[in-house]
Amino acid sequence: MTDYYSSHPRFFVSVDCIIFGLKDGKLNILLTHRAFEPEMGKWSLMGGFVERDESVDDAAARVLRQLTGLDNVYMHQVGAFGRIDRDPGERVVSVAYFALLNANEADSELLRARGAQWTPVDELPELGFDHPEMIEKAREVMRRKFVTEPLAFELLPELFTLTQLQTLYELVMAQPLDKRNFRKRIAEFSCIEPTGQIDKTGSRRGARLYHYNPAVSADTFSFFKI
Amino acid sequence: MTDYYSSHPRFFVSVDCIIFGLKDGKLNILLTHRAFEPEMGKWSLMGGFVERDESVDDAAARVLRQLTGLDNVYMHQVGAFGRIDRDPGERVVSVAYFALLNANEADSELLRARGAQWTPVDELPELGFDHPEMIEKAREVMRRKFVTEPLAFELLPELFTLTQLQTLYELVMAQPLDKRNFRKRIAEFSCIEPTGQIDKTGSRRGARLYHYNPAVSADTFSFFKI
DNA sequence: TCAAAAGTGTTCAGGGTACACCCATGG
Protein backbone atom coordinates (compact mmCIF):
# COMPACT_ATOMS: atom_id res chain seq x y z
CA MET A 1 0.00 0.00 0.00
CA THR A 2 2.82 2.40 0.75
CA ASP A 3 4.14 1.81 -2.77
CA TYR A 4 1.15 3.66 -4.07
CA TYR A 5 2.58 6.76 -2.47
CA SER A 6 6.30 6.20 -2.14
CA SER A 7 7.23 6.61 -5.78
CA HIS A 8 5.99 10.18 -5.69
CA PRO A 9 7.69 13.31 -4.40
CA ARG A 10 6.63 15.33 -1.36
CA PHE A 11 6.50 19.08 -1.30
CA PHE A 12 6.41 21.83 1.26
CA VAL A 13 2.91 23.19 1.55
CA SER A 14 2.44 26.75 2.73
CA VAL A 15 -0.35 29.20 3.27
CA ASP A 16 -0.35 32.90 2.39
CA CYS A 17 -2.79 35.36 3.89
CA ILE A 18 -4.21 38.37 2.09
CA ILE A 19 -5.43 40.29 5.11
CA PHE A 20 -7.81 43.14 4.29
CA GLY A 21 -8.57 45.98 6.64
CA LEU A 22 -9.94 49.51 6.52
CA LYS A 23 -7.45 52.25 7.29
CA ASP A 24 -7.92 55.99 6.70
CA GLY A 25 -10.93 55.35 4.50
CA LYS A 26 -8.99 53.05 2.22
CA LEU A 27 -8.85 49.32 1.70
CA ASN A 28 -5.46 48.12 2.99
CA ILE A 29 -3.68 44.82 3.18
CA LEU A 30 -1.09 43.69 5.69
CA LEU A 31 2.38 43.23 4.24
CA THR A 32 5.59 42.18 5.95
CA HIS A 33 9.11 43.18 5.16
CA ARG A 34 11.03 39.94 4.79
CA ALA A 35 14.03 39.78 7.11
CA PHE A 36 15.24 36.41 5.76
CA GLU A 37 15.79 34.49 2.57
CA PRO A 38 14.33 33.79 0.14
CA GLU A 39 13.26 37.17 -1.18
CA MET A 40 14.90 38.90 1.81
CA GLY A 41 14.31 42.63 1.79
CA LYS A 42 11.21 42.40 -0.36
CA TRP A 43 7.70 42.97 0.81
CA SER A 44 5.49 39.93 0.94
CA LEU A 45 2.27 38.52 2.24
CA MET A 46 2.26 36.90 5.64
CA GLY A 47 2.66 33.19 5.18
CA GLY A 48 3.82 30.03 6.86
CA PHE A 49 4.28 26.34 6.34
CA VAL A 50 1.58 23.81 7.00
CA GLU A 51 2.63 21.57 9.88
CA ARG A 52 1.93 17.90 10.41
CA ASP A 53 -0.71 18.35 13.08
CA GLU A 54 -2.93 20.89 11.37
CA SER A 55 -5.16 21.08 8.34
CA VAL A 56 -4.37 23.63 5.66
CA ASP A 57 -7.29 25.78 6.83
CA ASP A 58 -6.01 25.60 10.39
CA ALA A 59 -2.54 26.65 9.28
CA ALA A 60 -3.99 29.77 7.69
CA ALA A 61 -5.88 30.62 10.88
CA ARG A 62 -2.73 30.08 12.91
CA VAL A 63 -0.62 32.33 10.70
CA LEU A 64 -3.26 35.01 11.00
CA ARG A 65 -3.44 34.64 14.76
CA GLN A 66 0.33 34.75 15.17
CA LEU A 67 0.44 38.00 13.26
CA THR A 68 -2.60 39.85 14.54
CA GLY A 69 -3.45 38.18 17.84
CA LEU A 70 -6.98 37.68 16.50
CA ASP A 71 -9.08 34.54 16.48
CA ASN A 72 -12.39 33.82 14.81
CA VAL A 73 -11.61 36.05 11.90
CA TYR A 74 -13.49 35.63 8.63
CA MET A 75 -11.23 33.73 6.23
CA HIS A 76 -11.86 32.18 2.86
CA GLN A 77 -9.68 30.14 0.58
CA VAL A 78 -8.61 31.81 -2.65
CA GLY A 79 -6.94 28.82 -4.25
CA ALA A 80 -3.76 26.81 -4.60
CA PHE A 81 -0.72 28.21 -6.35
CA GLY A 82 1.55 25.52 -7.72
CA ARG A 83 3.98 26.81 -10.33
CA ILE A 84 7.25 24.87 -10.19
CA ASP A 85 9.44 27.91 -9.65
CA ARG A 86 7.06 30.07 -7.64
CA ASP A 87 9.44 29.90 -4.68
CA PRO A 88 13.05 30.46 -5.75
CA GLY A 89 14.42 28.44 -2.81
CA GLU A 90 12.47 25.20 -2.87
CA ARG A 91 9.44 23.59 -4.43
CA VAL A 92 6.55 24.92 -2.38
CA VAL A 93 2.86 24.64 -3.14
CA SER A 94 1.00 27.48 -1.47
CA VAL A 95 -2.66 27.89 -0.64
CA ALA A 96 -3.85 31.50 -0.45
CA TYR A 97 -6.56 32.75 1.89
CA PHE A 98 -8.09 36.15 2.28
CA ALA A 99 -9.11 37.47 5.67
CA LEU A 100 -11.32 40.39 6.62
CA LEU A 101 -10.85 42.17 9.90
CA ASN A 102 -11.35 45.44 11.66
CA ALA A 103 -7.93 47.04 11.43
CA ASN A 104 -8.26 48.60 14.87
CA GLU A 105 -8.64 45.25 16.56
CA ALA A 106 -5.32 43.87 15.35
CA ASP A 107 -2.61 43.83 18.01
CA SER A 108 -0.36 46.68 16.91
CA GLU A 109 2.49 45.48 19.13
CA LEU A 110 2.56 42.15 17.35
CA LEU A 111 2.35 43.83 13.96
CA ARG A 112 5.32 46.04 14.75
CA ALA A 113 7.29 43.12 16.16
CA ARG A 114 6.81 41.16 12.96
CA GLY A 115 7.52 44.05 10.65
CA ALA A 116 3.99 44.06 9.30
CA GLN A 117 2.46 47.17 7.84
CA TRP A 118 -0.93 48.19 6.51
CA THR A 119 -0.64 49.21 2.87
CA PRO A 120 -3.39 50.66 0.65
CA VAL A 121 -4.27 48.19 -2.10
CA ASP A 122 -3.70 50.86 -4.73
CA GLU A 123 -0.21 51.65 -3.47
CA LEU A 124 1.33 48.22 -3.27
CA PRO A 125 5.11 48.00 -3.48
CA GLU A 126 6.86 45.40 -5.59
CA LEU A 127 6.17 42.02 -4.04
CA GLY A 128 8.07 38.74 -4.01
CA PHE A 129 7.00 35.31 -5.21
CA ASP A 130 3.64 35.12 -7.00
CA HIS A 131 2.05 37.33 -4.39
CA PRO A 132 0.78 39.97 -6.82
CA GLU A 133 -1.18 37.24 -8.59
CA MET A 134 -2.55 35.99 -5.27
CA ILE A 135 -3.70 39.46 -4.29
CA GLU A 136 -5.35 39.99 -7.64
CA LYS A 137 -7.25 36.73 -7.28
CA ALA A 138 -8.14 37.46 -3.67
CA ARG A 139 -9.65 40.82 -4.55
CA GLU A 140 -11.67 39.17 -7.28
CA VAL A 141 -13.04 36.47 -4.98
CA MET A 142 -13.67 39.02 -2.25
CA ARG A 143 -15.58 41.32 -4.57
CA ARG A 144 -17.76 38.45 -5.73
CA LYS A 145 -18.59 37.28 -2.22
CA PHE A 146 -19.19 40.83 -1.07
CA VAL A 147 -22.23 41.05 -3.29
CA THR A 148 -23.99 38.01 -1.90
CA GLU A 149 -22.77 37.84 1.69
CA PRO A 150 -22.65 40.33 4.53
CA LEU A 151 -18.88 40.67 4.52
CA ALA A 152 -18.83 44.43 4.99
CA PHE A 153 -19.42 44.04 8.72
CA GLU A 154 -16.24 42.01 9.10
CA LEU A 155 -14.27 45.10 8.09
CA LEU A 156 -16.27 47.79 9.85
CA PRO A 157 -16.22 48.52 13.57
CA GLU A 158 -19.10 47.25 15.68
CA LEU A 159 -20.92 50.56 15.24
CA PHE A 160 -20.80 52.31 11.89
CA THR A 161 -22.54 55.06 9.94
CA LEU A 162 -24.31 54.55 6.64
CA THR A 163 -21.75 56.76 4.96
CA GLN A 164 -18.99 54.45 6.19
CA LEU A 165 -20.91 51.45 4.88
CA GLN A 166 -21.50 53.07 1.51
CA THR A 167 -17.88 54.16 1.20
CA LEU A 168 -16.81 50.59 1.85
CA TYR A 169 -19.07 49.23 -0.87
CA GLU A 170 -17.77 51.85 -3.24
CA LEU A 171 -14.20 50.83 -2.42
CA VAL A 172 -14.78 47.15 -2.97
CA MET A 173 -17.00 47.51 -6.02
CA ALA A 174 -14.75 50.23 -7.41
CA GLN A 175 -17.72 52.35 -8.50
CA PRO A 176 -19.65 55.24 -7.00
CA LEU A 177 -23.10 54.54 -5.61
CA ASP A 178 -26.10 56.83 -5.36
CA LYS A 179 -26.66 57.87 -1.75
CA ARG A 180 -30.45 57.77 -1.80
CA ASN A 181 -30.66 54.46 -3.64
CA PHE A 182 -28.10 52.97 -1.31
CA ARG A 183 -29.99 54.01 1.81
CA LYS A 184 -33.26 52.82 0.32
CA ARG A 185 -31.72 49.38 -0.13
CA ILE A 186 -30.24 49.36 3.37
CA ALA A 187 -33.59 50.22 4.90
CA GLU A 188 -34.94 46.90 3.56
CA PHE A 189 -32.46 44.90 5.60
CA SER A 190 -33.82 44.42 9.05
CA CYS A 191 -30.44 43.01 10.09
CA ILE A 192 -28.89 46.48 9.87
CA GLU A 193 -30.30 48.05 12.98
CA PRO A 194 -30.05 51.66 14.09
CA THR A 195 -28.71 52.10 17.60
CA GLY A 196 -29.77 55.26 19.39
CA GLN A 197 -26.21 56.52 19.25
CA ILE A 198 -24.72 59.33 17.20
CA ASP A 199 -21.21 59.61 15.82
CA LYS A 200 -20.04 63.21 16.05
CA THR A 201 -16.50 62.64 14.79
CA GLY A 202 -17.29 62.66 11.10
CA SER A 203 -19.43 65.77 10.81
CA ARG A 204 -20.80 68.72 12.71
CA ARG A 205 -24.32 67.43 12.55
CA GLY A 206 -23.47 63.89 13.59
CA ALA A 207 -24.54 60.63 11.96
CA ARG A 208 -26.65 57.77 13.26
CA LEU A 209 -24.69 54.70 14.26
CA TYR A 210 -25.93 51.32 13.06
CA HIS A 211 -24.92 47.83 13.91
CA TYR A 212 -25.28 44.52 12.15
CA ASN A 213 -27.36 41.80 13.74
CA PRO A 214 -26.43 38.47 12.12
CA ALA A 215 -29.22 36.66 13.94
CA VAL A 216 -31.86 38.63 12.05
CA SER A 217 -30.12 38.32 8.73
CA ALA A 218 -30.04 34.56 8.82
CA ASP A 219 -33.43 34.25 7.16
CA THR A 220 -33.16 37.23 4.80
CA PHE A 221 -30.27 36.39 2.55
CA SER A 222 -28.88 37.13 -0.63
CA PHE A 223 -27.42 40.50 0.05
CA PHE A 224 -26.69 43.18 -2.50
CA LYS A 225 -27.44 43.59 -6.15
CA ILE A 226 -25.86 46.99 -6.32
CA MET B 1 18.75 29.44 3.86
CA THR B 2 17.73 25.81 3.75
CA ASP B 3 16.98 25.98 7.46
CA TYR B 4 14.07 28.19 6.63
CA TYR B 5 12.48 25.19 4.98
CA SER B 6 14.03 22.15 6.56
CA SER B 7 12.29 22.28 9.89
CA HIS B 8 8.96 21.84 8.15
CA PRO B 9 7.29 18.69 6.88
CA ARG B 10 6.67 17.81 3.25
CA PHE B 11 3.45 16.34 1.99
CA PHE B 12 2.24 14.49 -1.03
CA VAL B 13 0.31 16.82 -3.27
CA SER B 14 -2.30 15.38 -5.56
CA VAL B 15 -4.88 16.60 -8.05
CA ASP B 16 -8.44 15.32 -8.44
CA CYS B 17 -10.48 15.93 -11.55
CA ILE B 18 -14.22 16.44 -11.63
CA ILE B 19 -14.82 15.76 -15.30
CA PHE B 20 -18.21 16.87 -16.57
CA GLY B 21 -19.76 15.62 -19.78
CA LEU B 22 -23.19 15.36 -21.38
CA LYS B 23 -24.54 11.84 -21.76
CA ASP B 24 -28.11 10.89 -22.64
CA GLY B 25 -29.36 14.39 -21.94
CA LYS B 26 -27.92 14.39 -18.43
CA LEU B 27 -24.93 15.97 -16.78
CA ASN B 28 -22.46 13.18 -15.97
CA ILE B 29 -19.11 12.96 -14.32
CA LEU B 30 -16.35 10.45 -14.90
CA LEU B 31 -15.72 8.10 -11.99
CA THR B 32 -13.25 5.27 -11.67
CA HIS B 33 -13.57 2.09 -9.73
CA ARG B 34 -10.48 1.91 -7.53
CA ALA B 35 -8.52 -1.30 -8.09
CA PHE B 36 -5.96 -0.55 -5.37
CA GLU B 37 -5.63 0.76 -1.83
CA PRO B 38 -6.49 3.05 -0.26
CA GLU B 39 -10.26 2.95 -0.68
CA MET B 40 -9.98 -0.08 -2.98
CA GLY B 41 -13.31 -1.12 -4.40
CA LYS B 42 -14.88 2.28 -3.92
CA TRP B 43 -15.71 4.71 -6.64
CA SER B 44 -13.63 7.82 -6.79
CA LEU B 45 -12.65 10.78 -8.89
CA MET B 46 -9.73 10.42 -11.24
CA GLY B 47 -6.66 11.77 -9.53
CA GLY B 48 -2.92 11.57 -9.43
CA PHE B 49 0.13 12.88 -7.64
CA VAL B 50 1.91 16.02 -8.64
CA GLU B 51 5.39 15.18 -9.89
CA ARG B 52 8.59 17.14 -9.52
CA ASP B 53 8.75 18.39 -13.08
CA GLU B 54 5.24 19.77 -13.42
CA SER B 55 3.13 22.51 -11.94
CA VAL B 56 -0.06 21.61 -10.13
CA ASP B 57 -2.10 22.85 -13.08
CA ASP B 58 -0.02 20.74 -15.44
CA ALA B 59 -0.54 17.69 -13.26
CA ALA B 60 -4.29 18.12 -13.55
CA ALA B 61 -4.05 18.42 -17.33
CA ARG B 62 -1.87 15.32 -17.45
CA VAL B 63 -4.27 13.25 -15.36
CA LEU B 64 -7.10 14.31 -17.63
CA ARG B 65 -5.11 13.47 -20.75
CA GLN B 66 -4.08 10.07 -19.44
CA LEU B 67 -7.69 9.21 -18.79
CA THR B 68 -9.44 10.66 -21.81
CA GLY B 69 -6.74 11.07 -24.44
CA LEU B 70 -7.82 14.71 -24.74
CA ASP B 71 -5.69 17.82 -24.67
CA ASN B 72 -6.65 21.48 -24.55
CA VAL B 73 -9.69 20.77 -22.44
CA TYR B 74 -11.28 23.55 -20.41
CA MET B 75 -10.17 23.14 -16.80
CA HIS B 76 -10.55 25.34 -13.78
CA GLN B 77 -9.27 25.01 -10.26
CA VAL B 78 -11.90 24.38 -7.59
CA GLY B 79 -9.63 24.70 -4.58
CA ALA B 80 -7.26 22.91 -2.23
CA PHE B 81 -8.48 20.26 0.18
CA GLY B 82 -6.22 19.88 3.16
CA ARG B 83 -7.89 18.07 6.04
CA ILE B 84 -5.33 16.03 7.99
CA ASP B 85 -7.13 12.72 7.59
CA ARG B 86 -8.68 13.23 4.19
CA ASP B 87 -6.60 10.36 2.82
CA PRO B 88 -6.63 7.37 5.17
CA GLY B 89 -3.24 6.14 3.95
CA GLU B 90 -0.97 9.16 4.11
CA ARG B 91 -1.08 12.91 4.54
CA VAL B 92 -2.02 14.21 1.12
CA VAL B 93 -3.07 17.72 0.18
CA SER B 94 -5.21 17.61 -2.92
CA VAL B 95 -6.11 20.31 -5.40
CA ALA B 96 -9.41 19.76 -7.20
CA TYR B 97 -10.12 20.86 -10.77
CA PHE B 98 -13.23 20.63 -12.83
CA ALA B 99 -13.08 19.91 -16.54
CA LEU B 100 -15.70 20.32 -19.24
CA LEU B 101 -15.63 18.17 -22.32
CA ASN B 102 -17.74 16.72 -25.06
CA ALA B 103 -18.34 13.20 -23.82
CA ASN B 104 -18.20 11.78 -27.35
CA GLU B 105 -14.66 12.98 -27.88
CA ALA B 106 -13.20 11.07 -24.95
CA ASP B 107 -11.27 7.95 -25.96
CA SER B 108 -13.65 5.18 -24.92
CA GLU B 109 -10.87 2.56 -25.13
CA LEU B 110 -8.83 4.43 -22.56
CA LEU B 111 -11.85 4.94 -20.34
CA ARG B 112 -12.63 1.23 -20.36
CA ALA B 113 -8.99 0.33 -19.76
CA ARG B 114 -8.90 2.52 -16.67
CA GLY B 115 -12.23 1.42 -15.32
CA ALA B 116 -13.74 4.84 -15.76
CA GLN B 117 -17.44 5.31 -16.21
CA TRP B 118 -19.78 8.21 -16.90
CA THR B 119 -22.23 8.62 -14.04
CA PRO B 120 -25.16 11.05 -13.87
CA VAL B 121 -24.54 13.66 -11.19
CA ASP B 122 -27.87 12.88 -9.58
CA GLU B 123 -27.10 9.17 -9.32
CA LEU B 124 -23.67 9.22 -7.72
CA PRO B 125 -22.62 6.13 -5.77
CA GLU B 126 -20.91 6.35 -2.41
CA LEU B 127 -17.50 7.88 -2.97
CA GLY B 128 -14.21 7.61 -1.11
CA PHE B 129 -12.07 10.35 0.49
CA ASP B 130 -13.58 13.84 0.53
CA HIS B 131 -14.69 13.48 -3.06
CA PRO B 132 -18.37 14.21 -2.41
CA GLU B 133 -17.34 17.57 -0.95
CA MET B 134 -15.11 18.25 -3.97
CA ILE B 135 -17.93 17.47 -6.38
CA GLU B 136 -20.32 19.71 -4.48
CA LYS B 137 -17.87 22.58 -4.61
CA ALA B 138 -17.06 21.92 -8.27
CA ARG B 139 -20.73 22.10 -9.25
CA GLU B 140 -21.08 25.35 -7.36
CA VAL B 141 -18.07 26.94 -9.05
CA MET B 142 -19.15 25.60 -12.41
CA ARG B 143 -22.66 26.98 -12.05
CA ARG B 144 -21.32 30.39 -11.17
CA LYS B 145 -18.92 30.53 -14.10
CA PHE B 146 -21.59 29.21 -16.44
CA VAL B 147 -23.58 32.41 -16.03
CA THR B 148 -20.79 34.76 -17.01
CA GLU B 149 -18.70 32.73 -19.42
CA PRO B 150 -19.50 30.71 -22.53
CA LEU B 151 -18.80 27.34 -20.94
CA ALA B 152 -21.79 25.58 -22.48
CA PHE B 153 -19.92 25.15 -25.75
CA GLU B 154 -17.20 23.13 -24.02
CA LEU B 155 -19.80 20.46 -23.25
CA LEU B 156 -21.80 20.54 -26.48
CA PRO B 157 -20.71 19.07 -29.79
CA GLU B 158 -19.40 21.44 -32.46
CA LEU B 159 -22.90 21.76 -33.93
CA PHE B 160 -25.87 21.93 -31.61
CA THR B 161 -29.55 22.84 -31.62
CA LEU B 162 -31.08 25.56 -29.49
CA THR B 163 -33.07 22.93 -27.64
CA GLN B 164 -29.83 21.19 -26.70
CA LEU B 165 -28.36 24.47 -25.52
CA GLN B 166 -31.45 25.31 -23.46
CA THR B 167 -31.58 21.84 -21.93
CA LEU B 168 -27.96 22.22 -20.88
CA TYR B 169 -28.62 25.55 -19.18
CA GLU B 170 -31.61 24.04 -17.44
CA LEU B 171 -29.46 21.17 -16.22
CA VAL B 172 -26.73 23.37 -14.85
CA MET B 173 -28.99 26.04 -13.40
CA ALA B 174 -31.36 23.39 -12.07
CA GLN B 175 -34.42 25.34 -13.16
CA PRO B 176 -36.70 25.33 -16.18
CA LEU B 177 -36.35 28.18 -18.66
CA ASP B 178 -38.95 29.72 -20.93
CA LYS B 179 -38.32 28.69 -24.52
CA ARG B 180 -39.25 31.99 -26.13
CA ASN B 181 -37.35 34.11 -23.64
CA PHE B 182 -34.34 31.84 -23.99
CA ARG B 183 -34.29 32.09 -27.78
CA LYS B 184 -34.79 35.85 -27.64
CA ARG B 185 -31.67 36.10 -25.48
CA ILE B 186 -29.67 33.81 -27.74
CA ALA B 187 -30.58 35.87 -30.77
CA GLU B 188 -28.72 38.79 -29.22
CA PHE B 189 -25.43 36.90 -29.20
CA SER B 190 -23.79 37.24 -32.55
CA CYS B 191 -21.27 34.62 -31.46
CA ILE B 192 -23.91 31.90 -31.68
CA GLU B 193 -24.20 31.52 -35.41
CA PRO B 194 -26.71 29.45 -37.36
CA THR B 195 -25.14 27.09 -39.86
CA GLY B 196 -27.27 26.15 -42.82
CA GLN B 197 -27.51 22.60 -41.51
CA ILE B 198 -30.45 20.76 -40.02
CA ASP B 199 -30.41 18.05 -37.39
CA LYS B 200 -33.04 15.46 -38.16
CA THR B 201 -32.23 13.04 -35.36
CA GLY B 202 -34.13 14.82 -32.60
CA SER B 203 -37.44 15.44 -34.30
CA ARG B 204 -39.43 14.77 -37.43
CA ARG B 205 -39.37 18.37 -38.43
CA GLY B 206 -35.65 18.84 -37.84
CA ALA B 207 -33.90 21.62 -35.94
CA ARG B 208 -31.43 24.23 -37.09
CA LEU B 209 -27.85 23.54 -36.09
CA TYR B 210 -25.83 26.38 -34.59
CA HIS B 211 -22.19 26.73 -33.74
CA TYR B 212 -20.27 28.94 -31.39
CA ASN B 213 -17.77 31.40 -32.79
CA PRO B 214 -15.44 32.49 -29.97
CA ALA B 215 -13.79 35.10 -32.18
CA VAL B 216 -17.02 37.09 -32.38
CA SER B 217 -17.80 36.74 -28.71
CA ALA B 218 -14.55 38.27 -27.57
CA ASP B 219 -15.91 41.79 -27.59
CA THR B 220 -19.47 41.00 -26.45
CA PHE B 221 -19.08 39.56 -23.02
CA SER B 222 -20.79 39.01 -19.97
CA PHE B 223 -22.95 36.12 -20.92
CA PHE B 224 -26.18 35.11 -19.28
CA LYS B 225 -28.36 36.63 -16.63
CA ILE B 226 -30.89 33.83 -16.81
C1' DT C 1 -53.67 11.98 -40.05
C1' DC C 2 -51.46 12.46 -35.97
C1' DA C 3 -47.75 12.65 -32.73
C1' DA C 4 -43.73 15.16 -31.47
C1' DA C 5 -40.56 18.66 -31.42
C1' DA C 6 -39.42 23.36 -33.68
C1' DG C 7 -40.25 27.85 -34.05
C1' DT C 8 -42.23 32.55 -33.15
C1' DG C 9 -44.19 38.26 -30.38
C1' DT C 10 -46.50 40.80 -27.28
C1' DT C 11 -47.89 42.54 -22.93
C1' DC C 12 -47.22 43.84 -18.19
C1' DA C 13 -45.22 44.85 -13.79
C1' DG C 14 -41.47 45.62 -10.67
C1' DG C 15 -37.16 47.20 -9.84
C1' DG C 16 -33.13 49.76 -10.87
C1' DT C 17 -31.61 54.38 -11.93
C1' DA C 18 -31.50 59.17 -12.14
C1' DC C 19 -32.04 63.24 -9.76
C1' DA C 20 -31.88 68.10 -5.86
C1' DC C 21 -32.85 70.11 -1.83
C1' DC C 22 -33.28 70.88 3.33
C1' DC C 23 -31.23 69.81 8.03
C1' DA C 24 -28.29 70.15 11.99
C1' DT C 25 -24.34 71.80 14.12
C1' DG C 26 -19.58 73.49 15.44
C1' DG C 27 -16.58 76.87 14.72
Added chain:
DNA sequence: CCATGGGTGTACCCTGAACACTTTTGA
Protein backbone atom coordinates in the same frame (compact mmCIF):
# COMPACT_ATOMS: atom_id res chain seq x y z
C1' DC D 1 -23.67 82.77 9.54
C1' DC D 2 -21.64 79.54 6.86
C1' DA D 3 -19.30 75.39 5.64
C1' DT D 4 -19.71 70.52 6.00
C1' DG D 5 -21.56 66.20 5.88
C1' DG D 6 -26.37 63.93 7.04
C1' DG D 7 -30.62 62.85 5.62
C1' DT D 8 -34.86 62.30 2.52
C1' DG D 9 -38.96 60.89 -2.14
C1' DT D 10 -40.46 60.65 -6.79
C1' DA D 11 -40.75 59.69 -11.74
C1' DC D 12 -39.35 57.08 -15.55
C1' DC D 13 -37.65 53.44 -18.33
C1' DC D 14 -36.03 49.15 -19.13
C1' DT D 15 -35.69 44.50 -18.57
C1' DG D 16 -37.23 40.13 -16.89
C1' DA D 17 -41.37 37.17 -16.78
C1' DA D 18 -45.53 35.28 -18.28
C1' DC D 19 -47.95 33.33 -21.88
C1' DA D 20 -50.22 29.83 -26.71
C1' DC D 21 -50.44 28.73 -31.11
C1' DT D 22 -48.64 27.38 -35.88
C1' DT D 23 -45.28 24.62 -38.59
C1' DT D 24 -43.11 20.59 -40.31
C1' DT D 25 -42.65 15.85 -41.34
C1' DG D 26 -41.91 10.81 -40.52
C1' DA D 27 -44.35 7.00 -39.35
